[in-house]
Amino acid sequence: MNIKSLISVFALFFICSMAVSPLFAAEESAVDRDARMSWWREARFGMFVHWGLYSGLAGTWEGKPVGTKGGMEWIQQRVKADTDTYAKSAIPLFKPAPDFAKEWAKLAKDAGCRYIVFTTKHHDGFALHDSKISDYDAGSVLKRDLVKEIVDAARGEGLRVGFYHSVIDWHHDQYEYAKSKQLPHPLKGKPYPNGERSHSKYLDYLHGEVAELLSNYGKVDVVWWDYSAQDFQGDEAWRAFDLMNLVRGKQPGIIMNNRLFRCKEAGWASMGTDGFIPNLESKYGDFITPEQHIPATGMPGVDWETCMTLNTTWGYSDHDKAWKSDEVLIRNLVDIASKGGNYLLNIGPQGDGSVTPETINSFRAIGAWMKVNCDAIYGTTASPFKSLAWGRCTQKKMADGKTRLYLHVFDWPTDGKLIVPCIASKPQKAFLLAGGKTLEASSGGNKITIAVPPAAPDKIASVVVLDFEGTPEIVE
Numbered sequence: 001m002n003i004k005s006l007i008s009v010f011a012l013f014f015i016c017s018m019a020v021s022p023l024f025a026a027e028e029s030a031v032d033r034d035a036r037m038s039w040w041r042e043a044r045f046g047m048f049v050h051w052g053l054y055s056g057l058a059g060t061w062e063g064k065p066v067g068t069k070g071g072m073e074w075i076q077q078r079v080k081a082d083t084d085t086y087a088k089s090a091i092p093l094f095k096p097a098p099d100f101a102k103e104w105a106k107l108a109k110d111a112g113c114r115y116i117v118f119t120t121k122h123h124d125g126f127a128l129h130d131s132k133i134s135d136y137d138a139g140s141v142l143k144r145d146l147v148k149e150i151v152d153a154a155r156g157e158g159l160r161v162g163f164y165h166s167v168i169d170w171h172h173d174q175y176e177y178a179k180s181k182q183l184p185h186p187l188k189g190k191p192y193p194n195g196e197r198s199h200s201k202y203l204d205y206l207h208g209e210v211a212e213l214l215s216n217y218g219k220v221d222v223v224w225w226d227y228s229a230q231d232f233q234g235d236e237a238w239r240a241f242d243l244m245n246l247v248r249g250k251q252p253g254i255i256m257n258n259r260l261f262r263c264k265e266a267g268w269a270s271m272g273t274d275g276f277i278p279n280l281e282s283k284y285g286d287f288i289t290p291e292q293h294i295p296a297t298g299m300p301g302v303d304w305e306t307c308m309t310l311n312t313t314w315g316y317s318d319h320d321k322a323w324k325s326d327e328v329l330i331r332n333l334v335d336i337a338s339k340g341g342n343y344l345l346n347i348g349p350q351g352d353g354s355v356t357p358e359t360i361n362s363f364r365a366i367g368a369w370m371k372v373n374c375d376a377i378y379g380t381t382a383s384p385f386k387s388l389a390w391g392r393c394t395q396k397k398m399a400d401g402k403t404r405l406y407l408h409v410f411d412w413p414t415d416g417k418l419i420v421p422c423i424a425s426k427p428q429k430a431f432l433l434a435g436g437k438t439l440e441a442s443s444g445g446n447k448i449t450i451a452v453p454p455a456a457p458d459k460i461a462s463v464v465v466l467d468f469e470g471t472p473e474i475v476e
């Protein structure tokens with residue numbers, strides 16, 4: 001066999017071996033998976049950002065409010081505008097200020113967020129990066145790479161970076177929206193304006209855009225896919241497994257959500273955003289994504305993240321004033337952590353990238369609480385108790401083998417006695433997390449009674465810490 005034939009045999013072998021994605025041919029071990037997920041599980045709290053062309057429209061179309069609640073990032077679909085009509089109105093109002101991203105990153109950092117997930121492209125199809133395969137992108141329209149600006153700002157504050165990416169695309173002229181009755185599209189029910197479409201061509205574009213995003217911006221920590229329907233999902237809709245392998249091939253340690261699929265194996269029982277179930281086979285993603293909901297009993301054995309808005313819209317709206325109180329936001333963070341989940345709290349910046357005063361005040365309030373109490377959130381796991389009348393509990397295995405219980409008291413006792421039920425163990429130590437004041441604790445009759453000061457250290461959630469030798473005995 002001459003040298004040329006030998007080289008072509010090796011080349012063919014190499015190409016074939018690449019074709020089976022050797023990176024993921026072997027099952028990932030539980031130990032490797034835990035190592036890959038560890039920063040995310042420890043983080044517990046992230047900032048979600050919905051920002052794009054819709055942000056400049058601010059929930060207004062042809063001078064009138066489109067509505068006072070609900071997702072105004074869907075405005076193109078709400079007004080049934082074709083992509084050219086939508087872009088013509090939206091682009092002149094989308095004028096990012098020079099350092100917009102630095103404001104987001106500092107707000108997230110100061111609030112105690114450990115990661116930021118932002119829309120690289122939402123359903124309207126406008127890409128925030130400088131794409132070589134699209135002219136409906138920030139590079140072509142604004143001569144800027146907004147993804148780079150956001151990534152640089154986030155990393156400047158030490159935040160992990162996540163890319164939200166919509167597989168739904170209301171701009172691309174090969175996206176076959178008629179394939180799904182359940183997925184939204186501004187032109188749904190109408191014939192394709194450009195005649196025959198080839199969804200496969202759209203998928204080549206989708207995979208090409210994702211390849212650009214996962215190749216050109218350094219280490220990416222999360223991909224937040226959005227979203228599939230029961231009647232259109234997975235390989236049929238997105239070439240999902242190829243897409244996930246593409247991402248993992250470029251970013252081996254990356255974490256991905258479950259939204260390329262909408263089936264029971266991927267944690268979904270229905271189309272409702274509350275239609276999630278505690279079930280996730282790892283090939284469908286790394287975590288399930290309850291939206292605007294906190295699972296009543298958490299999701300034992302499954303990684304999960306609740307995403308929520310500050311008001312009722314993901315994208316900015318001039319007309320949505322239904323801002324959640326600081327108490328609701330902080331108690332949501334505590335409740336989610338006490339059930340073993342992550343909290344992805346959304347901001348919807350305006351067309352220039354600026355953040356509203358209400359958003360700033362909310363994140364600053366959370367930051368003030370986290371400044372004192374973050375040990376009771378970061379790196380904790382779910383409560384060992386079924387329920388506690390006065391609040392929630394998180395827990396942590398300490399380096400010395402001790403177990404630390406963080407009692408988050410919403411309703412501070414008026415008689416100076418905090419009762420912890422259903423526990424047969426005596427704590428070695430009890431103290432206030434705020435300031436460290438030691439507290440007297442007595443145990444007996446499967447409960448612990450803690451003498452607490454008359455005034456709660458925090459009006460929203462005060463943390464009392466109990467340290468135990470080994471694992472406390474819970475007697476539900």
Ligand code: FHN
Pocket residue numbers: 050071073074226227273291307314
């Ligand atoms: O349709 C989107 C919506 O606009 C928003 O991005 C949320 C965030 O989780 N995801 C989809 C609805 O589930």
